[in-house]
Amino acid sequence: MAEFGDGKDEGALRTIGEVSEALGIKPHVLRYWEQQFPLLKPLKRSGGRRYYRPADVAMVEAIDRLVNREGYTLKGAEAVLRTGGKPAGEPAVHARSEDATPGVRLMVTEGPDVAEIVAGLKAVRTRLASALDA
Template sequence: MRAKFTDGKDEGALRTIGEVSAALGIKTHVLRYWEQQFPTLQPLKRSGRRYYRPEDIALLETIDRLVNRDGYTLKGAQQALKDRRDTPLAGQHPDHVAAELAPELSVDDAVTHPGGEVPAQVITRLKSIRSTLAQALEA
């Protein structure tokens, strides 16, 4: 199941807890409780508000599927997610995967490249990383 957002925001935009709650059909208090139970679920917190990244939402969808459709207990879901994280690339935060896949490339180096252009080699590598991340998230 993919979250259905009808707010007109970009797919990669940060979402508030209310927006995520409405899209997933999960009460806000349950989302806050899951943050306590699943340490990998760490939305950004600014001025007392929670902002969920796309990877946080994907994790919430997985937790919801495990607990509410597949019949896992919270401990069982925690273990299933841990087992999934122990496999290469699966379930990892995209920044961690990118660092593993391309430690020799630096986004800062690309951004500060003379003339403001990103070298073709960097673009090719980033496309490869994006593809690998998409495959890992589907697993």
């Protein structure tokens, strides 16, 4: 859970600026995610000012983890969140944002061999990106 260090109670409402600063996610990204994820609905007061509840902050952290660390597409992350943390229908299939061809899926299963394979693929991706930049 995010640590705010602002002296407010743990269950206090947070502004978009406070959430942005605590999680390192720009406010415009948070507003975009509100449009893309119907489950993310912070309170809005007069003038459109947003107030994030602790559950909203937890949802933002989950979205950030799925999209920016685990490589889900926005639609894939939404599907995972809707099913309570498991991809719908296919327990170990992730739609990856790096796919060059739309609809291509990468099968990911548990185990140390998979971790090594994923690490190797990430290294190849990094080398390819470097070669393109050169």
